Amino acid sequence: MTDRYCVFGNPIGHSRSPAIHARFAAQCGQDISYEAVLAPLDGFAATVAQFVAAGGKGANVTVPFKEEAFRLSTRRSARAERAGAVNTLAFDESGIFGDNTDGAGLVRDIAVNLGVSLAGQRILLLGAGGAARGVIAPLLAGRPASLFIANRSADKAAALACEFADLAAVDAGSFGKIAGCSFDIVINATSASLAGASLPLLPGIFAAGSLAYDMMFGKGETPFLAQAREEGAVLLADGLGMLVEQAAEAFLVWRGVRPDTAPVLAELRRQLTA
Numbered sequence: 001m002t003d004r005y006c007v008f009g010n011p012i013g014h015s016r017s018p019a020i021h022a023r024f025a026a027q028c029g030q031d032i033s034y035e036a037v038l039a040p041l042d043g044f045a046a047t048v049a050q051f052v053a054a055g056g057k058g059a060n061v062t063v064p065f066k067e068e069a070f071r072l073s074t075r076r077s078a079r080a081e082r083a084g085a086v087n088t089l090a091f092d093e094s095g096i097f098g099d100n101t102d103g104a105g106l107v108r109d110i111a112v113n114l115g116v117s118l119a120g121q122r123i124l125l126l127g128a129g130g131a132a133r134g135v136i137a138p139l140l141a142g143r144p145a146s147l148f149i150a151n152r153s154a155d156k157a158a159a160l161a162c163e164f165a166d167l168a169a170v171d172a173g174s175f176g177k178i179a180g181c182s183f184d185i186v187i188n189a190t191s192a193s194l195a196g197a198s199l200p201l202l203p204g205i206f207a208a209g210s211l212a213y214d215m216m217f218g219k220g221e222t223p224f225l226a227q228a229r230e231e232g233a234v235l236l237a238d239g240l241g242m243l244v245e246q247a248a249e250a251f252l253v254w255r256g257v258r259p260d261t262a263p264v265l266a267e268l269r270r271q272l273t274a
């Protein structure tokens with residue numbers, strides 16, 4: 001019997017998750033199917049219930065349902081509790097288990113695929129939405145020298161910093177508050193690039209040899225990465241690696257086996273640049 005999985009989102013037509021999981025399944029010899037499911041904005045819980053009733057074993061969750069998925073989960077991993085958002089669901093007779101693999105995906109992409117250690121680094125996280133929230137604890141676990149959260153709405157950044165204050169001292173504020181500071185790793189977790197907008201980045205924020213990481217990806221350079229290159233960042237990375245790594249972590253949760261992400265990431269990269 002083929003086990004069914006899916007990704008819920010709205011919109012969902014652009015999702016690369018079905019292609020990624022199909023490759024993982026083939027590589028690991030797992031008999032699964034994986035589809036993209038468009039959930040109505042006011043009908044997430046009902047859509048999940050239908051999928052479970054039809055025999056669904058698990059699902060990924062993307063924009064805008066990660067917080068609703070958190071509330072729907074009857075049990076949650078510690079990292080999902082910390083993030084306050086769920087991107088991975090597993091269904092069994094005991095209920096709905098919620099996990100969050102976004103942070104693990106980002107950290108693995110930076111540390112393993114890009115070969116950049118977080119330890120001792122000055123990190124700047126741009127944005128204070130769901131994606132930023134999910135990666136703070138995993139970033140702090142890498143023992144950076146400092147973490148600054150900058151956001152257009154400074155109060156949201158400050159609230160996030162408070163939430164994680166028990167893990168480490170986290171600074172926060174507006175984009176203007178980082179004037180005069182430089183960072184070794186700058187991560188764009190805003191959705192500005194989605195709208196093609198650039199960020200009000202002050203000159204000098206990229207330290208010598210720094211990494212600029214945009215969680216977004218697409219054909220060609222994102223506006224943030226173009227800005228970072230002009231401002232002197234040496235290493236530029238988009239979020240394709242994070243997407244593949246968070247998917248591998250979800251596959252591990254569901255199937256108990258971690259796929260080799262390198263060939264899948266290379267194939268997706270070829271398709272994106274073709």
Ligand SMILES: NC(=O)c1ccc[n+]([C@@H]2O[C@H](COP(=O)([O-])OP(=O)(O)OC[C@H]3O[C@@H](n4cnc5c(N)ncnc54)[C@H](OP(=O)(O)O)[C@@H]3O)[C@@H](O)[C@H]2O)c1
Binds near residue numbers: 156197239
């Ligand atoms: N690669 C991956 O696997 C992966 C995984 C998760 C997310 N992502 C990406 O991460 C990004 C953020 O997603 P999210 O779920 O966190 O979204 P979200 O919850 O809607 O948060 C959006 C954030 O972007 C900021 N923002 C939006 N437009 C801006 C602009 N023009 N200038 C400055 N700041 C702006 C918002 O600031 P305010 O608070 O001031 O509104 C907020 O901090 C998206 O591009 C998403 O595709 C990628």
